[in-house]
Amino acid sequence: MAKDIFRCGFGRICRHLSANLNTERQCGRRFYAASRLQEFGKCEETRSPDIPYDPGQLFLHKSFFYRGIILFSWNSQVIEHTGISADKKQDNVRFRKYRNIKSHITDSKEVKRVYQQYYMVLSDQRDSPYKRNKMEAMQFYRFPNRDNAAAVICASSNTDIINHDDIIPYSSTEELPIANEAFRSYFDYNKDKVPACRVKPELNMTIQTQFPWSDMDNVVYRETTKNIQVTGIPFYLGSHQTEKTSKTYTWMYCIRIENLGMDILQLRKREWLLYCKITSQIDSEHGPLVTGEEPIFSPDMRFYQYVSLVSLNSPRGSMWGCYTMTRPDGTEVMIRIPRMELKCDDAEKVL
Structure with a gap:
């Protein structure tokens, strides 16, 4: 089984070719292998x-260790909820109040x-089997033409949403740096030129037609409970209406879960609450x-990421x-998902 590894100390990024991984050892964020590189x-x-x-920058993902290339970027406001008590009794009281919308409107002192x-990127499909982020089903709305208002949900394979700190930039020495069906469609590549891509x-x-939220003011929401950090990013996709249904507004949301501590935890259940303002x-x-x-989070496997969709009958709402x-001994831990505002600037806009 192939696995991507890198030697930061020598400034070279290498691919592990051997099927025997027993000789590989990890030291911090540097990987070394006794077999061929x-x-x-x-x-x-x-x-x-x-x-x-810049668009066209090649990178290695610092957390998920896959190769990718940047499509476009945007600057997001990150709202981080702080001051959550670690006391079990207080936590239970908070979770019993879940169904009250006011329980998730925090004091301004608790918000940073x-x-x-943030960046939308293409990832190398050769690295897909080793990633812990389920982003292959990146979804968006597309309308075939102006006369046909029926929305079609499409998927853009091997795409991802990452932040600035995830990026380890590199220049490629390969003839084809990224194995992705869309790479040649979006970039001209010549490794002897600067920039190469x-x-x-x-x-x-493609950005205008397939990523309608690329020019919008997207907000990132983050909250930490028991050393588990949950980051949520909602993206407004569009609205559609048929003769038999009322108008529906749809958002895609990206969730990243990170273990900041030393505990071993396994995700067993989820509960979402959706608030419709109308x-x-x-x-x-x-x-x-x-x-x-049911992903497992440990000091060796800290990250997990996925995307999904949510729809409301209102241009305003929220979800949390x-x-x-x-834990390995069977005890349960409740991890809060931050409250995310669902809104669109133009409620009448149909993409």
Whole structure:
């Protein structure tokens, strides 16, 4: 089984070719292997958070260890909920109040607001089997033509949403740096030129048609409970209406779960609460799994990420919830999902 590894200390990024992984050992974020390595790139200097990377930048994902290329970026406001008590009794009181919308309107002193650069990227399909982020079903609305208002949900394979800190930039030494069906459609590549990847006009056309939220003010929501950090990013996709149904507004949301501590936890259940501003009702949605899986979080496997869809009959609303995780001894831990605002700037806009 192939696995991507890198040697930051030597400035080279290498691919592990051996099927025997028993000789591999990990030391911090540097990986070494006793078996054969094949170089596929050289590390470049990372940029400060206030200098975004350009479209066409090749990178290695710092957390999920896959190769990718940047499509476009945007600057997001990150709202981080702080001051959550670690006391079990107080936590139980908080969770019993879940169904009250006011219980998730926190005091301004408990909210930290910063800005962070985020990116839409293409990932290398060769690395898909080893990723812990279920992003292959990146969904969006597409309308075939102006006369046909029926929305079609499409999927863009091997795409991902990452933040600035996830990126380890590199230059490739391969003839084809990214194995992705869309790579040649969006970029001209010549490893002997600088920059090696040049954006084609087709990329800008695709962004306008397939990523309608790319020019919107997207907000990132983050909350930490028991050293488990949950980050949520909602994206407004569009609205549609048929003769038999009322108008429906749809958002895609990306969830990233990270273990900041040393505990071993497994995700068992989820509960979402959806608030519709028009009806002032709160609907619940329960499920035993996340994308059909029960991911385990440990010091060696800290991250998990996925995307999904949510629809409301209102251009304004919100969603929040909790994950139920279990420790190896069977004890349950409730992990809060931050309250995310669902809104669109133009309620009448049909993409």
